[in-house]
Amino acid sequence: MDGAMSIKIYGVPLSQPVRAVLWPCVIKRVAFSFEAAVPGMGGRIGTKGPDFRAKFPLGTVPALEDKDVHLSESVAILSYLSDKFSWHDIYPTDVLERARVHEYMSWSHRNTREASTRVFGPHVRPDARPAGTSWRDEGLKSVEATCKLIDSYWLQRTPFLAGHAPTIADFSAYEELAQLGPRFGKLVDFSSHPNLSRWIEQMASLPHHDAMHASLTELGPLDPLLALDAKQLGAKLGAATKAGTAAITAAVKAAEKATPAPA
Amino acid sequence: MDGAMSIKIYGVPLSQPVRAVLWPCVIKRVAFSFEAAVPGMGGRIGTKGPDFRAKFPLGTVPALEDKDVHLSESVAILSYLSDKFSWHDIYPTDVLERARVHEYMSWSHRNTREASTRVFGPHVRPDARPAGTSWRDEGLKSVEATCKLIDSYWLQRTPFLAGHAPTIADFSAYEELAQLGPRFGKLVDFSSHPNLSRWIEQMASLPHHDAMHASLTELGPLDPLLALDAKQLGAKLGAATKAGTAAITAAVKAAEKATPAPA
Structure with a gap:
């Protein structure tokens, strides 16, 4: 581990692309600090605040600061870290x-x-709910079609999305899908997709899984959130963020104390 | 050029991601054949047809066939070809x-x-026009915000999106934006974005630009298309597809006859 801790990753634990970046970093024991950057908020810790925008004009999370490098977009951050640290297992060179x-x-x-964007988001952000009552059914229909294609195309061919071991594609996909499944949000049942079900279980057995998803465990099923008023929902999201941040910070520290990863 | 012509690229010339793949291939003089695959259509030449779906379950264009490799998604195809043929200028290794x-x-x-998806598409596909009359204004507003960010972030920092020479990012971006500009669809004026305007002209001066965009020239301004009935629009799209395919095929042949590219 690099004691200088030059890498900072900005975001919130309830963001899927943020978790998709944090999880491999903890598994790979890269030294980093997790900095709060709240989407949609201004001020010192919001992605709309001047501090954040000065570093990351795209205004999205996750965002990576590595000395003088500032990079947005989870895909770019994951491929950058993989290339930089030679994580050839999760980002193959073939x-x-x-x-x-x-x-x-x-x-x-x-x-x-x-x-x-169509299912999880509107449950936790009433302002992001499209007009009309059909948003949830339409969203779940699109998730169903996505699951079917992942099950019958990528996961039919290989155990993981791009081969025989998890890659950055799997971390990204898991974060978007698992949050709705039986382990967390309880809106989607994967059992009609045998390859996807098997893959979900294999991803869930990777190191640090529970710590990296403590925010989702704290948040619980998504349906009851629809009945909450703004204050109640805010409290729920705050508790989930707090639990998630604490668990991630603890996981980073535990990883730091473990035997250093091979260079 | 490889006389075996093992590479096939499927799509239609009016598709932006298809052009984003074809153009660098012609510049780099890779031998390939351009095969018709019409989005939304079934049958022998449609992306919904059984022949296409058997090879490309995602059902999207462009699609690449390289002997036994079948690959979808323009980003993946461009990075695959760049890695395969060592096109380090358009896909840097740093x-x-x-x-x-x-x-x-x-x-x-x-x-x-x-x-x-929000501006060009609905003009040529009435079935893709969202309900209500605001789709066009909202779409143009989103394009304006996109132009502003590209102008003030990427193109403020470097002459091209990812450095001092065009990369696969520039080819992709040009195809989505230029189609709406003064040269083709005449819906967007880039003049309030100085870096973007300069970049558009530099991209337009790259080899084979006019041939690769003959379909857009034939299609002409996008506004008058809104007044056409289905039959008239079909004829217009057919003529654009025919002109584009002929120009691209001629450009591929001309590139084949030129001095072979360094291996």
């Missing part, structure tokens, strides 16, 4: 294997990502 | 430079891409 990672990561933006 | 390519390519899916 031309075709790497292309499979990119194929999924690219496709996911307008597919798997919908699990968060 | 860790940070490559991360900048990925940062743009990843961000673009839910930003620059909207220029096509």
Whole structure:
């Protein structure tokens, strides 16, 4: 571990792309500090605040600070860290294997990502609920189609999305999908997708899984959130953020104390 | 050029991600054949047809066939071809430079891409027009915000999106944006974005630009298309597709006859 702790990762534990970056970092025992950057908020810790925008004009999380490097977009951050630290297992160097990672990561933006923008998001942000009552059914339908394609295409061919071991594609996909499943939000049942079900369990057995998802455990099922008023929802989100941040910080510290990873 | 012509690229010339793949291939003089695959159509040449789906379960264009490799998603195809043929100029190997390519390519899916899904698309596909009359104004507003961010972030820092020369990020971005500009669709004026305006002209001066965009020239301004009935619009799209395919095929042949590219 680099004691200088030059790497900072900004975001909140309830953000899917943030978790997709944090989790491999903890597994790989890269030294980093987790800095609060709250989407939609201004001020000192908001992504709309001048401090954050000066460093990250795109205004999105996760965001990476590595000395004088400032980088946005989880896909770019994951490939940057993988290239920098030679994480060839989670970002293969073989031309075709790497292309499979990119194929999924690219496709996911307008597919798997919908699990968060169309279903998870509106549950926790009433302001993000589209007009009309059909948003939830339509969102769940799109998630179902996404699950079907992941099950019958990528996971039919190989045990993980881009080969025989988890890659950055798997970390990204898991964060968008698992949050809705039986372990957390309880909105989607994966049992009609045998390859996906098996993959979900294998991802959930990776090191630090529970700590990295403590925010989702604290948040609990998503349906009851629809009945909360703004104050109650705010308290719930605050508790989940607090629990998630504490668990992630503890996991980072535990990883730091463990035997250093091979260079 | 490899006389075996093992590479096939499927799509239609009016598709932005298809052009983003074809153009660098012609510049780099890779031998390939351009195969018709029409989005939304079934049958022998449609992306919904059984022949296409058997090879490309995602059902999207562009799609790449390279002997037994079948790959979807323009980002994955471009990075695959770049890695395979060592196109290090358009897909840098430096860790940070490559991360900048990925940062743009990843961000673009839910930003620059909207220029096509929210503005260009509905003009040529009445079935893709969202309900209400505001789709066009809202779409143009999102394009304006995208242009502003590209102008003030990426193109403020470097002459091209990820450095001092065009990369796969620039080819992708140009295809989504230029189609709406003064040269083609005439819906967006880039003049309030100085860096973007300069970049558009530099991209337009790259080899084979006019041939690769003959479909857009034939299609002409996008506004008059709104007044056409289904039959008239179909004829217009057919003529643009025919002109684009002929120009691209001629450009591929001309590139084949030129001095072979260094291995």
